Amino acid sequence: MTDDIDHPDRNSETGERLILDSSAAATLRERADTGAPEEVCGVLAGQRGGDDRHETEPDRVTATVAVDNVARPARTRYELDPEATLAAIERIEAEGDDVVGFYHSHPEGPPTPSAVDREAATWTGYIYLIVGRDALAAYRWTGERFLPVTVETVD
Numbered sequence: 001m002t003d004d005i006d007h008p009d010r011n012s013e014t015g016e017r018l019i020l021d022s023s024a025a026a027t028l029r030e031r032a033d034t035g036a037p038e039e040v041c042g043v044l045a046g047q048r049g050g051d052d053r054h055e056t057e058p059d060r061v062t063a064t065v066a067v068d069n070v071a072r073p074a075r076t077r078y079e080l081d082p083e084a085t086l087a088a089i090e091r092i093e094a095e096g097d098d099v100v101g102f103y104h105s106h107p108e109g110p111p112t113p114s115a116v117d118r119e120a121a122t123w124t125g126y127i128y129l130i131v132g133r134d135a136l137a138a139y140r141w142t143g144e145r146f147l148p149v150t151v152e153t154v155d
Helices: 022-035 082-094 115-120
Strands: 017-021 041-047 059-067 098-105 127-131 136-141 146-154
Touching: 017 022, 017 127, 022 041, 022 059, 022 098, 022 127, 022 136, 022 146, 041 082, 059 082, 059 098, 059 127, 082 098, 127 146
Parallel strands: 017 059, 017 146, 098 127
Antiparallel strands: 041 059, 041 098, 127 136, 136 146
16 A cells, blocks of 8 residues: 655655634534534635745635535545535635635544545645544645645634
């Protein structure tokens, strides 16, 4: 089996960070807890840092938009409802924010991308944030693999 995640100890040279507002972090945890044992999902809103990740400000998540999980079985996978996702993206952009990425939960496991997550990832360059039982973690999808991103929660 190939490892499609560059682990932090093997990826420390990037030093990439994601700034997560504490209110958004609280919403993510609450939504994951409420939705368990099924996976929940949605869109991350805020400001993207730019295309050159080494010389720009980090992405910042200031809000989340919940989207129904239409995958079955929803306990072990997620799929954002397409119409609701489009509406969420349009609303985020109409409010002057950027789509920073997407989130989903792993109610029965750690916040690391699964094989199913890797197969479903399509937004190259965007953040995929996973809320696990006891922690959350963020990754940037390169089109080939997930690169870990350090999450800094701020008030």
